Amino acid sequence: MIPTRERHQLVRLGRRLYERGLSPGTSGNLSVRLEGNAGWLLTPTNSCLGELTADNISHLDWDGTLLGGSPPSKESFLHLAYYRFRPETHAVVHLHSTFAVALSCLAHLNPHSCLPPLTPYFVMRIGNLPLVPYHRPGDQRLGDEVARLAPTHSAVLLANHGPVVSAPSLEDAVSAAEELEETARIFLALQGHPIRTLDAHQIEELQRTFGARWNPEA
Structure with missing residues (x-):
């Protein structure tokens, strides 16, 4: 069974998301790119992120073929879209x-x-969050929509479904997904109240200082 470090990282961070209440039941899936041509790892289908085991993590090639472990999440194409069309992606988190x-x-x-x-923090870790039109879970058209947006957006929101977040590392992807969830909570708490957002100068400062990606025209 290879490699070990990434498998245990998926187990540890999956448990973190589950314990924070961000992946109820058997919802959500995590993946990480392996070095070289070794393919990638994905959490198995119908698995609880709080009960993952290193042995059962799915090992896939870049065609999505299972090389080892349990059968992968049926939403593997969401992850592949980011790996194929956003080169800096080394991990993907999809939550409900x-x-x-x-x-x-x-x-x-x-x-x-x-x-x-x-x-x-939302601007720095997520940036613009486009909406992917609704398609049923498992519909390949979701993957096509994510592939279209992946080159210019590190995260997307699937309508009536949940977020897909990419990052250069699994730790970063999990942290970004947590930041997105917290920002959504803040936004919903502010409904019915006047909202003060960051202005153009403040966003430009974040772009200049931290390399944040934000399109003010969106």
Whole structure:
């Protein structure tokens, strides 16, 4: 069974997300790219992120063929879309977390960015969050939509479903997914109140200082 470090990292961070209540039941899936041509690891189908074991983690090649472990999540194509079309991606997190899913069910979301620039951390770790139109779970069209957006967006929100977040490492992807969930919670708490977002100068400062990606025209 190879490699070991990445398998245990998936187990540890999956448990972290489960214990925070961000992956209820058997929802959500995590993946990580392996070095060289070794393929990638993905959490198995119908698995609870709080009960993963290193032995059962799915090992896949870049065609999505299972090389070892348990059968992979049926949403593997969401992860492949990021690996294929966003070269800096080394990990992907897909959750059904409460506040992000609630956000994804709201009418009249801005399809170019479902959340405004409320905090510097959201702008730095997520950036614009486009909405992917609804398709049933397992529908390949979801993968096609993610592939279209992946080159320019590190995360997307699937309508009536949940977020997909990519990052250069699994730790970063998990932290970004947690940041997205917290920002969705803040946004929903602010409904009915006047909202002060970051202004153009403040966003430009984040872009200049931290390399944040934000399109103010979205």
